[in-house]
Amino acid sequence: MADSKDDDNLRDRHVTTRRGFVTSISFGVVSLYGLWAFYGAAPVSLAGIPGSGEGDGGSGGHGGGGGMSPDEFRRLTDAFIEANELPDGSVQPKRMKMAAASMDMNGGHAEEEEPRGGVSSAEMKMEKGHSEKEGSHEEAAMGNEEAVMGHEEDAMGNEGAGGQHDPEQPIDVYILAQRYSFEPDLLRLERDVPYRFRMMAVDTSHGVSILGSVALGGHIMRVRPQALSEMTMTFTRPGEHLVYCTVYCGEGHDMMQAKIIVA
Amino acid sequence: MNTDRLTEGLRRLPQGDKRLLQVFVGMALLSLALGLFFGAMTAFVRAGFFELDSLTGYRMLTLHGVTIFFYWLYFFQAALILVLAAVYTEGAGRIAWRRAAWVGLGLMAAGFVASELTPLLGTPLLYNAPPSLIEGDPASSGFFYLGYTLLGVGLFLVAASAIATAVKPRFEGKIDTWSSISFAAVAWAGLLIVSALASINAFVPPMLWSFGLIDDVSSYTMSWNILFHNVHYLPLMATVVMWYVLVEAVAGVKSIFGQRFSKYVFATYLIFVPPTSIYHMFLEPNLAPGVRVMGSMLSLFISVPTVLVFLILVASLEAHARARGARGLFGWIRMLPWKNPAMSAMGMAVVNLAIGGVFAFVLIQEKLAPLLSDTFFVPGYFHFLTLGTVTLTFIAALLYVIPGITGHALWRPAVMAKLPYVTTFGLLIFGGAGIAAGYSGVPRRVLDVAYQGDAPGSWAVLMAFVGIGAVVMAAALAVYVYGLFRTLLWPVRETSIETAGLAATSWGGVIVGRSSAWVGPLAVLVLVLAMYVFTSIAFEVMSGLSVETSGGHL
Structure with missing residues (x-):
């Protein structure tokens, strides 16, 4: 050399x-x-x-709710849509003071399956207390679950037995990703209101990209089966946002889209 | 004729070694040709130049990635580690364990056939092939994973042959130490063995799962990420090693910093590259925030070995040229033998590495991953690296290797010397439009980004420019492939100045004394400033989104 x-x-x-x-x-x-x-x-x-x-x-979605099954998430999403659906088929998440109604709705589901999603606060506390007795591994799992469940109550419009709510707390929005659609596929949100997006893929991996309303850049989150992804977002301007899948999921990948309308 | 060490060493190899290398090079070129075709088809469909049904379109995309990323780059590397070990190890002169190398070649070729045919006949899985895509019909893709597995086993054998070639003279007492190139070849072959084992670790479980022999493939994502980081950095290490070799071949210049220093630099790849793999996973939902931050911090160091090699080579060239009377800051650059097609290819490879590097460093910031990962920004920037840097360098090497192992004169060197500029021009259109598309949210791996009219109109325009760039790139590469195949298979009959050997200078053998070398440091300064600019743009775009985010829960 x-x-x-x-x-x-x-x-x-x-x-x-x-x-x-x-x-x-x-x-x-x-x-x-x-x-x-x-x-x-x-x-x-x-x-x-x-x-x-x-x-x-932000840095993409964060995992949460480890252990929630796709079936459980689907049930939560269905309940979320049912509680917030408008006549035109779009979904407008809102805070409701309908604690009793929500408890009935959620509790009914919870009794049929594992009492993880969509349960009342009383049921949540019971489950947590039960888990704490089962050793450190269970406690750790429940610690995670608590964060998930505490907000499920908001998502269902159930703010606890007293029907109180904090306007600073984000409203939960559920998005289920599957070949080749998002559920719900049309969301109506309000600007300057924080929303906590809770997302899961129920078959293969998907991406959830929310395009900025001025078409310069989007915000991408990957969603995996069995992994709950969460991201709190506040839309600051009115407008329409295209939502599209950014992880190849099969032949119909191009068709996988939804829309968020911010008023 | 040119009598550089590379060409001379190749000519002196036994005929059996040459035959082995000819088949390797032929397979590499076949892979490049097919990968080019599939890539061009994908780009043209994405640009809207013509339509393909979704299944066929994704098959093209899958085959492009598989053929280029795994077979073109790895057939070439397999050939080159054998060449470097045999030619640059004093006392070697031939390939050791040649039979093992032939078996390796056969396995890689069988893997190539399996990897090409399975997506053509079954489900397109893209090159990362997540098993979850075929949960309904796993048997359809068993041979796809088998193809990758055979590639890994074959690479293992070839790399073992290369290491044996370099080690044998030392065991026989013919030499006390390796040259820096031999050292690099052994390190490179060692990393190939690690990658081969990582590929076996990644692909055997899904292969067994596809054939119904096991039930669990839950570890695939992690195994893939470990493999992917290795296999996408190895070609870059191969590239800088080839620059060492080619600088000596075209300019007669060796490093002015000494062999031992070069060995240290090659060894730093082992230190700086493996810990930086986290940035591939920034969008994974279960990655802890602290790990993301650590991933970004570690990634800042990933360029250190490559920038250091660049500085060593540029300083060596500049100091030698100045000692021989070059004037002005850039005067020495004009003195380089640009009519040599390997020189122009290497020159453009350096330019493209700088461009690709600037944007790679935008992507390593974890806060920007939600804006740019999984968008067309990624193929926009990485084609500057895979095509503009690595492929151009590999082609530059083949311009010496093919004549050396066949005795054939190179097909039209004057035409070949122009192709790097055409390729880079196409890349600037393709990559520029692609990066802009990424900043504006265009997803990668989506054939039709119209979204039934809901997507911004600018997306279609940007993708049309991507297609135009692809036309230019594909045309240049097609000429390259033809010229290299022609040189390999059909000797050029006519004798002319053009075919009388590659232009070269001989700046070596001069004392560089106190000659200065400012161009390298200035280039690094410009590179860093460009990184600041494009990273700032990404942060501003991020903050300009009409969406504010505030993290989530773990």
Whole structure:
């Protein structure tokens, strides 16, 4: 490789042809960390810069509700649609003070199958208490489940026995992904209201991409069978958002779409 | 004629070795030709130039990925590790364990047939082949996984042959140490063996599942991710090793930093590449936030070995040229033998690596993954790497290897020398439109993005530009494939200046002294600035969405 004369005279070289210099320069790309920090996308962020702060930007859906089966999720989604469906077939999630009605609806389902989804708060607490007695593994599973179930009550329009609700709390939206459709396929949402999207694929893997209303970029989440994905989103402008699958799922992949109308 | 070390070493190989290498190269070119056809068909359908039914369209997409990513890149690498081990190891002079290499070649070829025919006749699974896509009919794709498995076993045998070739002279006491190229070839072959084992680990379970022998394939996604990270970085390591070889062949220049330093640099690939695999999984719903952050941080270091190789080679060239009287900041670049088709291919490969690298570093930021992963941004940028960098470099190597193992003169070097520019022009259209499409939300792996009229009109326009770029790229590559096949199979009869050997300079043998080399560092500065610009654009697009997100629960 190197001429021996060059090797011998390495110390006499110009600085740009020294090993230490080129090695240092090769780490130059690492400086991109500074830009990430500027945008609040690094562990040590620059405070006060727009975009910094917990959760901004998101990072795809997050897993939750480990262990929920596709059948359970389908049942929750069906209940969500039934509770919020408008005459034109679209679905408009809303907070309702119909605790008793929801409890009946959810409780009825819960009695038929595993009491995980769509149960009343009383039933949830019972299940949690039961699990806590079953050892650390069960407790860990329930800790996860608690987060899931606590919001299922909102999704069903059931805000607990007293029918109270906190307007700052997100409203749950259920999206079920399957070959080759989303359920529901037309959602009507309100702007500046936080919605917690709860999504699951029930056959193979799918993607849920929500296109910005000005057609510049979308927000993508992958959804897997057996894994509940969650993302809280607030739409800040009225408009229509195309929803489409971004993970190849078969021949009809191109046809898999839905729509969100924000008013 | 050119008498560089690569060409001379190839000519001196035994006839049996040459025959083996000719078949390897032939299979590589066949893969490139088929992959090019399938890729062009996919791009044209996506651009709306013509229609295919959905099943056929996804078969084209599947075959494009399978044929290029697994067979073109790996037939070539199998051939090249044998070449480098045999030619650049003092005292070797021939391929060791040649019979094992032939068996490996046979298994890879059988795998190739299985991997090509199964998607043509059955369900298109794309190249990552998730078993969940065929849960209703697993038997339909058993031979697809068998094809990949055979490829892995075959690669294992060929890599073992290459390592044996390099190791044998040391055991026989003929040499005390390897050259840096031999060292790189052994490291490269070692990584191929790791990849081969990873592929067996990934594909045997779904193969057995497809044939009804086991029930559980739940570990496939993880196994695939481990394999994928390896197999998509290996070609990049192969590329920089080939740059070392080709710089010496076209300019007579060796590294001015010494062999030992080069060995350290090649070894750094083993340190910097494996830990960065997390970024492929940023959109996975069950990946902990802390792991995402760690994945981004580690990925910042992934470019270190490649940038270092770039700096070593550019500084070596520039310092030698200045010692020979080159003037001005860029004057030495004009002195390079651009009429040599390998030089122009390598030059454009460097440019394309810079472009692809800029956008790759947008994608490694986990906060931007929800905006860009699974969009056309990904094929938009990675074609700068797979085609513009890796394939152009591999073709540059074949421009030396094929004449070396056949004794045939290269078909029309002057035409070949222009093709890298045409390819890069096509790539700029394809990749530019594709990256813009990705920023605007166009999904990858969707043949028709009209969504029954609900998609923005700009999507169709951008995809039409993608198709136009693909036309240009496909045309250039088709000429390449023809020229290389022609050189391999049908000797060029007429003797002319064009066929009398490749242009080269000989800058070696000069003391570089205190010659400066500023172009490399300046290029890195420009690269980093471009990364800042396009990463900022992505953050701004993200914050401009009319949707605010605030994470979820674990």
